[in-house]
Amino acid sequence: MTAFKTAKFKIQGGKPLDGEVKISGAKNAALPILLSTILTSDTVVLKNVPDLADVKTSFKLLQDLGKHCTYDAQSGEAVISGAVTSFVASYELVKTMRASIMALGPLVAFCGQAEVSLPGGCAIGARPVDLHIKGLQAMGAQIKLDDGYIKATAIGSGRLQGGHIVMDKVSVTGTENLMMAACLGNGTTIIDNAALEPEIVDLAHCLNKMGAKIKGEGTPRLEIEGVEKLHGCEHSVVADRIEAGTYLIAGIATHGVVTCLNTLPSSLESVLQKLRQANALITVDGTSITADMRNRQIKPVDVVTAPHPGFPTDMQAQMTVLNTLSDGVSSVTETIFENRFMHIAELIRMGAHIEIRGNTVICEGVPQLKGAQVMSSDLRASASLVIAGLAAEGTTIVDRIYHMDRGYEHIETKVGSLGGIIERIY
Ligand code: UD1
Numbered sequence: 374m375t376a377f378k379t380a381k382f383k384i385q386g387g388k389p390l391d392g393e394v395k396i397s398g399a400k401n402a403a404l405p406i407l408l409s410t411i412l413t414s415d416t417v418v419l420k421n422v423p424d425l426a427d428v429k430t431s432f433k434l435l436q437d438l439g440k441h442c443t444y445d446a447q448s449g450e451a452v453i454s455g456a457v458t459s460f461v462a463s464y465e466l467v468k469t470m471r472a473s474i475m476a477l478g479p480l481v482a483f484c485g486q487a488e489v490s491l492p493g494g495c496a497i498g499a500r501p502v503d504l505h506i507k508g509l510q511a512m513g514a515q516i517k518l519d520d521g522y523i524k525a526t527a528i529g530s531g532r533l534q535g536g537h538i539v540m541d542k543v544s545v546t547g548t549e550n551l552m553m554a555a556c557l558g559n560g561t562t563i564i565d566n567a568a569l570e571p572e573i574v575d576l577a578h579c580l581n582k583m584g585a586k587i588k589g590e591g592t593p594r595l596e597i598e599g600v601e602k603l604h605g606c607e608h609s610v611v612a613d614r615i616e617a618g619t620y621l622i623a624g625i626a627t628h629g630v631v632t633c634l635n636t637l638p639s640s641l642e643s644v645l646q647k648l649r650q651a652n653a654l655i656t657v658d659g660t661s662i663t664a665d666m667r668n669r670q671i672k673p674v675d676v677v678t679a680p681h682p683g684f685p686t687d688m689q690a691q692m693t694v695l696n697t698l699s700d701g702v703s704s705v706t707e708t709i710f711e712n713r714f715m716h717i718a719e720l721i722r723m724g725a726h727i728e729i730r731g732n733t734v735i736c737e738g739v740p741q742l743k744g745a746q747v748m749s750s751d752l753r754a755s756a757s758l759v760i761a762g763l764a765a766e767g768t769t770i771v772d773r774i775y776h777m778d779r780g781y782e783h784i785e786t787k788v789g790s791l792g793g794i795i796e797r798i799y
Contacts, residue, residue, distance in 0.1 A: 382771040382784075384762035385794035386744055389629030389667070392791045396617045396635045397423040397782040398449060398610030402572035404472040405549040406579050406610060407431040407453065410440065411479035412556060413583055414456035415605030422451045422610055423782040426775070430470045434462060438476070454605075457483060464490035464521060470779075474502055475546055477523060478554030481514055485531035488522045500710070504544045508551040511536040512558055535560025535599060543568045543680040548595070549576055556585040558599035567595045570681040571640040575611040582606035612660075614640040615687045616781060619756045621664040622691045624791070625653045625671065626698055626764040631791060632663040643684045650674045651695050671695055673703035673738060680709070690716045690757035697725035698764060699738035706733040715750030716757045722747060723761050723769070744769040749776045756781065763793050770798075 398421035408431065410417045422428060424446040432442045432451075439458030444451045460480045467473040467490035480487035492502065502523070506516050509525055513534035517524045527533045535558050538551060548568040553576075555562035567573070569591055577590035583606045586598035617633040618641060624631025625648060638645070638657045645662070649655050652672040654665040673696055678686040686709040696703040697720055707713050717727050717734055722745045726737040744767030749755030755777040762769030771777075774797070777784060788795045 379799055380774050381798050382759060382762070382774050383796045383798045384744075384759065384769045384771065386762050386765040386767060386769060388763070388792055388794060389627045390624045390631050390763065390788075390791040390793050391629045393632045393634055394620050394787050394791055396612050396620070396633050397421070399572055399575070399613035399615070400425055400427055400780045401545070401570070401615075402575040403428055403610045404431055405475050405546070405553070405572070405576045406608065407435065407451070408475045408479055409553050409576060409580055409583070410435065410453040411438065411457050411476060412483050412553060413603040413605060416452060416454040417583070417605050418607040419451045419453070420449060420607070420609040422449045423613065424449070425780060425782055426778045427470050427472065427780065430466060430473070434466045434473055434476060437463065437466060438480075460484040460487045462489040467492050471500065472546060474505060475550045475553070477505060477525060478509065478550035481509065481525040481527055482533055482554045482557040485527045487525045490522050504540055504542060504547040505550045508538045508540070508547065508564070509533070509554060511538045512551075512554060512562060530559065533558040535562045537563045538565065540564065540566040545570050545573065548573055552577065552587065552595055552597060553580065555597035555599060556580055556587070556603060558597070560599055562597045562599070564595040564597070565593065567593055568680060569593065571611055571614060571637065579606065579608040582608055611640070612637045614644070615685065615753070617641060617662060618644045618688045619691050619760070619781070620787070620791075621648060621653075621662065622695055623760045623763055623788070623793070624664045625651065625666040626694055626760050628666045628669070629791070630663065630665040630667055632661055634661050636660055636662050638662055643682055644688055647674050647676060647684060647692060651699070671699040671738070673699040673701035673736070675704050677706040678708050686710060686713065687753050689713065690753045691760055693717070693727070693734060693736065694720065694757050694760045694764070696736040697727065697738060697742060697761070702735065702737050704733050704735050708732065713751075716754035719747040719758055720761055723765055741766050743767060746770045747772065749773040752776050752780045759784070759788070759795070763788070763795070
């Protein structure tokens with residue numbers, strides 16, 4: 374995969390997508406699982422690891438910390454082995470991937486200390502890490518902020534202690550970071566108001582295969598009994614529900630018929646419900662999901678984003694594109710992140726009738742979008758612009774697609790296999 378910063382997508386729109394697409398392993402599960410290998414010196418074999426820029430950054434980070442990593446992008450198998458020899462996650466790597474903050478918990482749990490740069494990542498609001506820090510403090514870590522780094526030390530025995538953490542706010546990576554840290558703590562840790570995302574469940578399953586004692590995954594109360602050490606395991610990463618949702622919406626927006634293979638349909642319930650309300654014919658067969666929109670009119674759908682099992686913020690931008698093409702008025706309210714409407718100005722340039730009112734967008738559907746030159750601002754915004762381009766009349770150029778490369782595997786091949794006309798240009 375080539376991911377030059379200057380790369381753009383050139384899309385010839387107006388062609389209904391038609392066919393089957395194999396959904397990859399979830400980025401948001403692969404990243405914490407890769408970082409969880411910091412907790413053991415043994416060999417961890419991971420399957421279904423997607424070939425993404427963020428995954429490559431995670432390998433670089435693990436290698437920087439002293440781990441050995443091999444990755445076969447064809448088969449999606451990654452093998453990670455050896456003990457970490459450093460406890461510093463540098464600014465150079467962390468600035469490109471916010472998820473690197475999840476090295477903090479495993480490093481302090483395994484090494485007794487950690488230095489992790491304050492993160493960068495998608496420009497979707499302030500995105501603090503206070504919950505990660507407070508949780509580690511509740512497990513006995515001393516935390517200092519110094520030179521842009523979070524410096525954590527497990528005081529006393531050099532091991533974290535069991536603690537009772539009540540998360541002030543539901544946080545996905547916050548829950549994951551603390552859950553990983555607690556695995557090697559002395560005693561039992563309770564995390565209340567934990568996030569419920571399927572990726573957290575997948576991480577818990579992987580950690581339990583490594584010998585961790587986690588109970589309650591997928592519920593708001595996690596109970597983690599610390600163990601002396603973790604060992605190697607083999608694990609296959611759960612399917613990417615956001616990638617699946619994105620391809621289903623691309624099929625619907627173009628009035629085609631798209632089947633996503635290798636999905637976990639139960640993880641997409643809130644999205645599928647909204648797609649049915651949008652008048653798509655949705656069928657689920659085992660691990661396959663089909664959206665059929667041939668000869669059907671897109672209906673407006675009101676959406677409010679919420680933590681899982683609510684409607685995911687990571688599907689908000691894509692859902693808005695459907696609303697722009699519906700035959701009525703709809704509202705989309707973003708409750709998780711501020712500043713997550715950067716795609717709206719671009720969609721307006723493509724002829725959408727949208728107005729931003731606080732954290733809500735009001736959309737009046739139009740019969741057709743028109744191709745234009747547009748700019749990606751973050752990962753999911755870029756996905757929405759590609760969908761808009763596939764549905765629009767004429768040619769769309771989407772700039773700064775390095776955002777999209779962070780989270781969507783082999784985009785041109787997958788869109789191309791569905792009959793979409795998309796090309797990477799420089
Ligand atoms: C994760 C996902 C991201 C998704 C998001 C919400 C990964 C790698 N990324 O991001 O794709 O969009 O969940 O589903 O899994 N917050 C605080 N303090 C903190 C942490 C978070 O106030 O210490 C706030 C955030 O600003 C936000 C809310 O909590 O308003 C939820 O954020 P969080 O769930 O932590 O998002 P991420 O884990 O960063």
